[in-house]
Amino acid sequence: MNSIDYALFRSEFRTALGEDGYRRFVAAGTARRLRYWQEVELKKFFALHPERQLDMTQLADALRVCELHDGLLQSEVVEVIDGCIDYSQTYLDARRGTFPHAAADPVSTEGRMDMPTLVSVWYCAACRAARSAWMNEPP
Structure with missing residues (x-):
């Protein structure tokens, strides 16, 4: 081609x-x-x-697209935080099924000492909107 x-x-x-x-x-x-x-x-x-x-x-x-929303993934540079983050199973299930490419959660070192302070992530705008809607739903 x-x-x-x-x-x-x-x-x-x-x-x-x-x-x-x-x-x-x-x-x-x-x-x-x-x-x-x-x-x-x-x-x-x-x-x-x-x-x-x-x-x-x-x-x-x-194929740099969201398999759920079929939108092109966009690049963004984000800050890395020092530490570990534990998410609830409910959130992990929702993220996997509803907004797999939101890339809106903090990027953490998870205890690694050699992490840069900034990293690039790929995100789907529709996933971010779906995550925002999910986060604003009453529990």
């Missing part, structure tokens, strides 16, 4: 994998390396669509 159309790639990839498979693939991420099942699915897709072949950097860029 000389001129890469990531939206078209995502649309065709979603069609090939089905909605659940696509969401599972995107949620698993592409940052470090693909899982075996992701490699298998991607190989099948590229065999059917050789014109959509992407390298790993392009794939990471193309």
Whole structure:
């Protein structure tokens, strides 16, 4: 693909994998390396669509979207706090199911001594809105 159309790639990839498979693939991420099942699915897709072949950097860029809201993830630099944070299971369940990419919680060192003071996070604007709505619901 000389001129890469990531939206078209995502649309065709979603069609090939089905909605659940696509969401599972995107949620698993592409940052470090693909899982075996992701490699298998991607190989099948590229065999059917050789014109959509992407390298790993392009794939990471193309699939940097929220699997729940399908919005592009945006980058933000945030401060790291020194310490550990424990969240309730209720919050963790809501975050996983309703706002997985809000990236609105503090980033903590979790006891590590070698953490930088600032880190980049990727967030979904729709996830942040969903988190805000959830936080404002009465208990």
